[in-house]
Amino acid sequence: RHNHAAVCLLLLPRFLLAALTLWLLDFLCVRRKVLLRMREREPSPDDPPVCVSDSNRMFTPASLRAVWYGQRLDLFKTAHVGSAAPNTEVVVLHEPKRARILDYARGRRPLILNFGSCS
Numbered sequence: 746r747h748n749h750a751a752v753c754l755l756l757l758p759r760f761l762l763a764a765l766t767l768w769l770l771d772f773l774c775v776r777r778k779v780l781l782r783m784r785e786r787e788p789s790p791d792d793p794p795v796c797v798s799d800s801n802r803m804f805t806p807a808s809l810r811a812v813w814y815g816q817r818l819d820l821f822k823t824a825h826v827g828s829a830a831p832n833t834e835v836v837v838l839h840e841p842k843r844a845r846i847l848d849y850a851r852g853r854r855p856l857i858l859n860f861g862s863c864s
């Protein structure tokens with residue numbers, strides 16, 4: 746229970762900064778919408794009408810949950826710049842066994858991992 750409170754205290758400043766950023770972005774979108782409405786009162790033949798919807802809001806409960814989750818994942822990640830690489834377990838495709846990533850490193854040659862897409 747003590748650890749949970751400590752994690753929350755560590756995450757809170759980062760979370761609040763991200764939430765403030767989302768709020769500012771929403772504020773700018775709302776401000777733009779107000780300015781567009783004011784401009785619509787005085788139509789100009791040179792400017793085409795612009796549609797701004799309320800569905801593209803960023804400061805929502807779902808986005809705040811996603812920010813909190815992302816900050817928590819970032820805090821507990823095992824890979825850090827300048828530190829030793831984590832030696833994660835992997836599944837060997839052509840054999841029914843498991844190995845570790847660093848088992849494939851050879852001497853001083855760098856090990857390159859390519860995370861591709863199947864789509």
